Amino acid sequence: MKAKKVKGLDPETPLADNARRIVQTRLDEVHRFTPRALDPRRVEELHDMRIAAKRLRYVLEVTAHCFGPYADTARKRTKELQDVIGEIHDCDVLAPRVDALLSELRSADAQAILQRAGGADDLEPRLATRGPNATRYRGLQALAAWLQARRALLHDRFLELWSRWGRDAVKARLEYALEEHPAVS
Amino acid sequence: MARARDVEGLDPHTPFARAAARAVSVRAEELFEHSADVLDTQDIERVHDMRVATRRLRAVLEIFAPCFPADQHRPVLKDVKRLADALGARRDPDVQLEALDRLAAVVRKVEGPGLEAFAVRLRAEQEAGNETLAAALQEARTGALAERLRALVAAAQRSADEAEAQADEDATALDGDRADTGTGKPGDGDIRVADEEPVTA
Secondary structure, X not given: OOOXXXXXXXXXXXXXXXXXXXXXXXXXXXXXXXXHHHOXXXXXXXXXXXXXXXXXHHHHHHHHHHOOOHHHHHHHHHHHHHHHHHHHHHHHHHHHHHHHHHHHHHHHHHHHHHHHHOOOOOOOHHHHHOOOOOOOHHHHHHHHHHHHHHHHHHHHHHHHHHHHHHHOOHHXXXXXXXXXXXXXX | OOOOOOOOOOOOOOEHHHHHHHHHXXXXXXXXXXXXXXXXXXXXXXXXXXXXXXHHHHHHHHHOHHHOOHHHHHHHHHHHHHHHHHHHHHHHHHHHHHHHHHHHOOOOHHHHHHHHHHHHHHHHXXXXXXXXXXXHHHHHHHOOHHHHHHHHHHHHHHHHHHHHHHHHHHXXXXXXXXXXXXXXXXXXXXOOOOOOOOOOO
């Protein structure tokens, strides 16, 4: 996801003035993907939300000290969000690869069984377990099921975090913090 | 995961360009500190730390982009992204293998061969990822990425120094104008234009 360009940045003006614009833009980007990203089937939107959260987290990492104390709390909350979506993303990447390997092994077995059958009119039932990959299915199926279950569990955790994000008014409180000016030590 | 180092000397009033020079300087240092022994597949945390350092450097390069000369900034950002991609090519199979090992340690014997079949594939990817990373590190060295990052920092620093010198010069000129009017009060010369008498009420 391409980051939205932040307008009005000026190298000669104070860090806080520029950082405020950037944080606000990145915060809006995180919110842009809801409610769509809350649907477990909308994998792309969730992935984009993760990227947006990562951008917000990194800008707060360098600039939170320019604002009120809640900016640092928001940084931590953003990291929590980014971490859980990141783990969901790992499942989303891995699960289709496991399915692809299963399908690949099955096709190779089908080919091998067919060859074993020679020129027979029909396949003998006992050939069903004679594929070279027959012992591999169970582990891969177990892995696929585990990934699916873990994804569901992590998605529930994401929904819980997002609901807490709303309940705790993270967006409004961060926006308020952006207008606060800490004393310069 | 390595915690980001604080960027010392930044306050809300620090000019954006000066903050850019400091932030990029610290994040670039972090990146090269984490590059030691990164090709060692026995210690996968090294790749992780360097990858996170790359992301942080990329982030500050993007945040402070307007503070750098575009013709120097663009190729540096591109090279940092390339390095991040190469680190990802190694990191992804690292993480997947780690998860698979944890699972393999607890599943029944009958499930072992399937997990091993997938692990074989991941190990091959890890090896290929390591080669990609080795090439990217070599490219960063021959392309003098560290030096170009230092040049970016110097350019932002220079532009901040020039802006401050100009602001000082303007303030001195303003003080001179106030002294000429005799009152020295702020705003005394605000509504004058050059070669014009002070406007008095």
